Amino acid sequence: MDIAKDLALIDLLCAQEFPSEHERYHTAWLGPGDWPDVGDCYAYEAAIAERLTQRWGEAFRWGTVTLEERMARGEAIPEPWMALTALTIDVRTWVAPESGRHVTVAVADREDESRPRIRADVTETAPP
Template sequence: MDIAKCLTVIDLLSAREFPAEDSRSDLGTAGPGYSMAVLETSRGMSAAEPWVRERAAADMHALREAIAQRLNDRWGEQPPWGQLTVRLRMGRGEAIPEPWASLSLHTDELDVWRAEEAGRWVALGVADRDGTDEIRLLATVTEIDPP
């Protein structure tokens, strides 16, 4: 997916109502207070050699950075949000709300913006923590404050 299409998907997620229950949609998954879409997925990286997978992950991160630059132009540049602390808090038994809990398990870092006009948060991250799974670029829109 090119940058313009990714931004269009993020705009669609931002404009949609959130479902009352966890569900799948034409763009991805959603639940009470959030919607998540896979903007891009690697092909064949779940079984790739480590160096091939590393190169594909770098390409996915480059796409994330290009999209993040466009979103920085809209909402201002924000420091990246590391996910290790959230994972540690979950490991100690703290309840972390969705979509933040799932994002922390799949990504090491997120770009996060507050879209004030919509009253929502927008998060962008690369799901590449599981070496047996495809690499995915995730966009999430939520009204739930980050933990």
């Protein structure tokens, strides 16, 4: 577990071009793939969030339940927000002032059969 490396990865994603005209986001998994203890995953996510808050100010924190309801009514939700809705309930989002991109960090913990993981997304698309 190396917070400095994961923060550098987020910085890299903020600076990189997007893969295509239609795919306007980057996604990365932070921390180890398999946490020794589930609580460690949440603590690591909080540590990443604390450092991003020191850089960019308080995160916009929101739940994905509203997006899930909107999708159920047939509304199109853009990526990466649709994927985040399927993977997590609680999301933190900052706007990186250098790039103007939205940076999201969340624990993907909605899949009962898998252990939680930390996902980072960088996009130009504001949360819907």
